[in-house]
Amino acid sequence: MIPLLFGISLVIFTVLRLIPGDPVVIMIGAENASPDEVARLRRVLGLDQGIHIQYVRFLGRLVRGDLGMSLSADEPVSRLIRERLPATVELTLAAMTVALLIAIPIGVISAIRKYSALDTASTVVALLGISMPNFWLGVMLIFLFALRLGWLPASGRSEAVSAGLVTLVTTGNPAMLITAITHLILPAVTLGAALAAVVTRLTRSSMLEVIGQDFVRTARAKGLPGRRIVFHHSLRNALIPVITVIGLEFGALLGGAVITETIFAWPGIGRLAIRSIVQRDFPVVQGVVLMIAIIRICANLTVDVVYALIDPRIRYA
Amino acid sequence: MRSSIRASATPDVAAAAQGPAAHDSYWAMAWRRLRRHRVAMVGLAIIAGIILLAIFAPLVSPADPLTIDYAHPAARPGVGGHLLGTDAVGRDIVARLIYGTRISLQVGVVAVGIAASLGTTVGLVAGYRGGIVDNLLMRTVDVFLAFPVIVLAIAIIAVLGPDLVNVMIAIGLVAWTTYARVVRGQVLVLREQDFVQAARAAGMSDARIIVRHILPNAVAPIIVLATVGMATAIIAEAALSFLGLGVQPPTPSWGGMLNEGRGFLRVAPHISTFPGLAIMVTVLGFNFLGDGLRDALDPRL
Numbered sequence: 001m002i003p004l005l006f007g008i009s010l011v012i013f014t015v016l017r018l019i020p021g022d023p024v025v026i027m028i029g030a031e032n033a034s035p036d037e038v039a040r041l042r043r044v045l046g047l048d049q050g051i052h053i054q055y056v057r058f059l060g061r062l063v064r065g066d067l068g069m070s071l072s073a074d075e076p077v078s079r080l081i082r083e084r085l086p087a088t089v090e091l092t093l094a095a096m097t098v099a100l101l102i103a104i105p106i107g108v109i110s111a112i113r114k115y116s117a118l119d120t121a122s123t124v125v126a127l128l129g130i131s132m133p134n135f136w137l138g139v140m141l142i143f144l145f146a147l148r149l150g151w152l153p154a155s156g157r158s159e160a161v162s163a164g165l166v167t168l169v170t171t172g173n174p175a176m177l178i179t180a181i182t183h184l185i186l187p188a189v190t191l192g193a194a195l196a197a198v199v200t201r202l203t204r205s206s207m208l209e210v211i212g213q214d215f216v217r218t219a220r221a222k223g224l225p226g227r228r229i230v231f232h233h234s235l236r237n238a239l240i241p242v243i244t245v246i247g248l249e250f251g252a253l254l255g256g257a258v259i260t261e262t263i264f265a266w267p268g269i270g271r272l273a274i275r276s277i278v279q280r281d282f283p284v285v286q287g288v289v290l291m292i293a294i295i296r297i298c299a300n301l302t303v304d305v306v307y308a309l310i311d312p313r314i315r316y317a
Numbered sequence: 318m319r320s321s322i323r324a325s326a327t328p329d330v331a332a333a334a335q336g337p338a339a340h341d342s343y344w345a346m347a348w349r350r351l352r353r354h355r356v357a358m359v360g361l362a363i364i365a366g367i368i369l370l371a372i373f374a375p376l377v378s379p380a381d382p383l384t385i386d387y388a389h390p391a392a393r394p395g396v397g398g399h400l401l402g403t404d405a406v407g408r409d410i411v412a413r414l415i416y417g418t419r420i421s422l423q424v425g426v427v428a429v430g431i432a433a434s435l436g437t438t439v440g441l442v443a444g445y446r447g448g449i450v451d452n453l454l455m456r457t458v459d460v461f462l463a464f465p466v467i468v469l470a471i472a473i474i475a476v477l478g479p480d481l482v483n484v485m486i487a488i489g490l491v492a493w494t495t496y497a498r499v500v501r502g503q504v505l506v507l508r509e510q511d512f513v514q515a516a517r518a519a520g521m522s523d524a525r526i527i528v529r530h531i532l533p534n535a536v537a538p539i540i541v542l543a544t545v546g547m548a549t550a551i552i553a554e555a556a557l558s559f560l561g562l563g564v565q566p567p568t569p570s571w572g573g574m575l576n577e578g579r580g581f582l583r584v585a586p587h588i589s590t591f592p593g594l595a596i597m598v599t600v601l602g603f604n605f606l607g608d609g610l611r612d613a614l615d616p617r618l
Contacts, residue, residue: 007460018476131600133552133572135559136593139579143586255465259556273468274560277475285472293463 008293009062009286013055016282024071045071058286067290068283072276077287081269085291087157088268091260092253094161094184095192096246103196104242107203108235111211122200129197134256138190138263145186155265158183187264191256195249202245206238239310247303251296347537350613357609363602371418380409382416382569391585404574404588405581413569414595420570421599424485424554425547431489432550433543436496441527441535443497444504455501458494466491466549467556474562484563488553496542503535537614544610548603555596571596 024041042048046057061068067077110119146154161184164177210216211234219229258270265271269288276284341349351357370377379400380386389397390407397403401410443454461469470487477483507513508531516526555572557563564570566577571592578588 004459004463007456008463011460015472015476127601131597131604133555133593133596135556136575136596139575139582139589143582147583251465255467258467262560277471289464289468292465292468296463
């Protein structure tokens with residue numbers, strides 16, 4: 001994991017230094033960029049040093065949790081990220097929840113009632129879902145549910161859902177929670193749709209495979225109720241490959257969040273990344289990309305732990 | 318030496334020997350299996366249609382994609398003689414969709430070409446050499462895989478600047494890792510097989526063994542990946558253009574058209590709707606064909 005992070009930091013550091021355009025000139029504006037002023041700022045920011053020295057310094061600060069200063073916002077990068085990370089995490093988790101709540105039940109029913117009308121319908125919808133660009137889905141959802149029907153807000157985030165929950169528990173007032181959730185629904189569906197499609201198909205095929213095995217027939221032969229066979233014997237086994245894919249898709253979800261956040265003006269790190277790239281604010285881009293990579297690696301570790309919870313045969317020494 | 322291709326295909330031929338045409342080549346049989354795959358044929362038809370539209374765009378397009386109809390800006394479908402209406406400026410949407418096929422296909426083909434050749438080369442070398450080389454190359458793949466595809470592509474575009482060629486390069490540079498992984502896996506199996514041992518014993522150079530004996534046997538998964546990769550590349554191009562980082566206006570690109578329509582969603586939702594449908598149908602076509610190819614090229618599955 002450490003060498004991986006090292007490689008990631010090296011790649012992103014190098015790529016961003018190749019960006020044309022002097023960040024200092026962009027920072028203070030081309031018209032008031034006198035050579036003296038530019039030279040002074042370069043020294044202050046350490047940009048006058050060789051690129052290898054800049055990298056070593058960057059690494060040194062990184063291990064202390066210091067991601068440097070933003071060039072455009074005059075704020076530490078770590079603070080910019082910390083302010084926006086909860087929004088992205090909330091969006092990603094909501095998208096995953098939406099996806100799994102839709103996909104796993106439909107996948108299971110499709111497998112049990114193979115070739116039924118519902119199975120065919122879910123296969124077709126899943127295929128469309130995989131082929132649909134999520135930014136288009138987002139735009140269409142805004143049109144339908146925000147502009148045409150007026151049921152949900154078109155963009156923005158009000159408060160954190162967690163904050164809404166706290167208010168509900170402490171004061172008994174659900175208004176804040178409801179506003180938070182209504183803002184979250186469209187972005188979460190947009191982001192989760194593709195994952196839902198993938199997981200539906202996978203759950204179906206994985207269930208079908210398990211249902212065809214001998215121990216399921218044995219369970220049926222000894223007269224266990226169908227519900228118990230489906231949930232206790234089959235689903236548990238069928239979920240292993242599903243969890244692997246969810247772990248792998250988590251990265252795609254974070255990438256998709258960049259686009260989804262842009263469409264819905266969601267104040268997360270994805271939008272921060274796009275804005276920083278446009279402004280050539282590379283300490284911020286660097287920090288965000290590193291953050292995303294770290295989250296992905298943690299997600300993969302979590303998947304390994306979840307394996308062991310679901311399948312007692314898997315043990316890590 | 319060329320016979321090694323056929324030699325390694327023998328098990329497949331033997332497995333299908335019950336069929337009427339046991340003497341046919343692996344590719345002929347794969348094609349026959351593909352033709353029976355109804356979904357794949359639908360995909361192939363969609364793709365053929367799109368390719369024809371791209372080639373004959375000037376002949377089939379009802380209008381010029383850049384000409385502005387000042388009398389009918391943001392016209393609804395059917396108004397002013399525009400079948401699918403016009404965009405916010407007054408350009409015919411059908412024409413722009415038809416010319417957009419050229420951008421999507423170009424980006425798809427070139428990006429997949431870059432990704433497949435880079436990834437295949439890395440996979441071949443890593444798998445065949447093994448040891449430190451393998452380790453180093455595969456750790457590089459891991460590093461690339463840690464970045465979300467779109468984030469890395471955006472970063473590359475930020476370096477190179479947004480235009481058509483750079484979009485192709487960015488998508489290609491992001492997508493190569495899958496090929497490297499899959500090809501390496503194939504090579505690990507192939508290099509232990511008897512015909513490779515025989516070639517080595519006969520004093521053949523490594524480069525020749527890789528190109529003549531290993532690569533031809535690893536082609537099937539590469540074809541499947543490339544087909545599905547076309548779909549991914551087309552979506553990625555649309556996403557980048559949607560963010561304003563791809564093909565620049567006024568060139569008609571489906572992602573760009575979708576983005577241009579966003580501001581007029583309330584008054585003219587059709588401007589964003591049709592490019593999205595075009596992307597979806599095209600991507601569906603490549604996914605269908607990819608599914609069929611997977612079944613047809615790998616009868617063991």
